[in-house]
Each structure stands twice: as C-alpha cells, then as structure tokens.
Amino acid sequence: MSKAVRRVVKKAVEKINHSGPLRTDIPAQMAVAAPPLGPQLGQRGINIAAFCKDFNEKTKHIKEGTPLPTRVYAKPDKTYELIIHSPPASFLLKQAAGIQRGTMFPGKEIAGKITLKHLYEIAAIKIQDPPNALLTMEQMCNLLIGTARTCGIEIVKELDANEYGKFLEERKVIVEQQKKELQEKKEAKMLRTA
Incomplete structure (x- = not known):
C-alpha cells in the first residue's frame, strides 16, 4: 500500500x-x-x-x-x-395533578387525581417523541396509566375542583408527616454510622 x-x-x-x-x-x-x-x-x-x-x-x-x-x-x-424530547411522562402527570411528588406507597395511597382528558392530552404530547413514534394512541395511554399508577395518581372521569382542592390540602399534611419521618430516619442512621 x-x-x-x-x-x-x-x-x-x-x-x-x-x-x-x-x-x-x-x-x-x-x-x-x-x-x-x-x-x-x-x-x-x-x-x-x-x-x-x-x-x-x-x-x-x-x-x-x-x-x-x-x-x-x-x-x-x-x-x-x-x-x-418532551418532558418526562411522570413530570407531566404530576403537573396535571397539581402535585410536587408522587406517593411513597404506590397502590396503597393516592397522591393526586387527573381526568381522562388530561391523560389523552399528555398522550398526544408524548406520542410525538421519536421513541414513541410507532405506538398507537391506545398504547401510549396504557403506558401513561402505568406511570400514573406508579406515581400514585388516580385517573377519574370527572373531577370537582372544590373537592380536589380539599383533597390536596389533606394530602399536604400527609406529605409533611412523611417528610418528617424520613428526616428522623436519616438522622437516626447518621447517628449510628458516626
């Protein structure tokens, strides 16, 4: 050569x-x-x-x-x-539900609620991402339902704004209690390892 x-x-x-x-x-x-x-x-x-x-x-x-x-x-x-790509599905679901974080115990407690209309609108956004290009709208909705379940978000047909506002206020108390318990566990663990 x-x-x-x-x-x-x-x-x-x-x-x-x-x-x-x-x-x-x-x-x-x-x-x-x-x-x-x-x-x-x-x-x-x-x-x-x-x-x-x-x-x-x-x-x-x-x-x-x-x-x-x-x-x-x-x-x-x-x-x-x-x-x-568009924002992650969990982010969009939590935004639609009006919550900052999902549940610590999926399947045992509800962190928030969204309507079927919210689910469909999020699916319309997510299906535009290249990895989801070959999915049907039904498949995309089913994937989002699974993600919502993992986050502790319940999907309902209709949602009353006043009732949901009360639910979110009650949920804030529960979240604060959970944060407090986690902080106590972290402090206890730090004391043991020190």
Whole structure:
C-alpha cells in the first residue's frame, strides 16, 4: 500500500465516532457550562458555550426549569445534532395533578387525581417523541396509566375542583408527616454510622 493510500485510510478511520449519544435531562432555558453538562460535552469535543446558547434558544418557548430529555450526537467535525424530547411522562402527570411528588406507597395511597382528558392530552404530547413514534394512541395511554399508577395518581372521569382542592390540602399534611419521618430516619442512621 502506498503512503497516499495509507493517509486517506487513516483519515477515514479517524472520522469514525464510536461513542453513543449523550443522553441527559437538561432544564429548559438553563443549560450552563458547569458540571455535569460541561465536562460531558467537552469529552465529545463540542463547543460548550455554543451548545448552551443553542439549547437555551431552542427551549425559550418552554417554561424555565422544565426537565427535557435531550440526546446529543457528536459528529467528527466538532458539530452536533441536538434532539430535545418532551418532558418526562411522570413530570407531566404530576403537573396535571397539581402535585410536587408522587406517593411513597404506590397502590396503597393516592397522591393526586387527573381526568381522562388530561391523560389523552399528555398522550398526544408524548406520542410525538421519536421513541414513541410507532405506538398507537391506545398504547401510549396504557403506558401513561402505568406511570400514573406508579406515581400514585388516580385517573377519574370527572373531577370537582372544590373537592380536589380539599383533597390536596389533606394530602399536604400527609406529605409533611412523611417528610418528617424520613428526616428522623436519616438522622437516626447518621447517628449510628458516626
């Protein structure tokens, strides 16, 4: 093999990128060069400042802080392909239910409630993500029902606003009690290990 052919083959080999996509959740409009995002992009040879500016510009129409599953495909010429998915199903379900966190005991307690209309609207958002492209609307709804059950969210046909407001007030007391119990357990564990 001549030197010229070797040089061409070597260039072709150097351009192959064996690393997979960077899979991460980045809050909308909040991409910064600080860890963990900055070092992950730097390892792939991506211009961090340009990426942050690009991501923040593409997500300016979304409420700030909303977690967005993101896939970044680095190319050999130091450019990248950015794919931004819709927020996670659990986030959307909790937002629809008006709760901050799901239940600690799935199947034993209810953290919140949503209507079938909420479920359908969330399914319409989630089915647009590339991984869900081949699912039917019924399959997407069934996946969301499973996620809702895991979060402790009950799906009902109709929801009275006043009743639900009372339910959420009662639930706040339960959540505060659970947080207090968890804190006590953590403190007890810290005392044992110290």
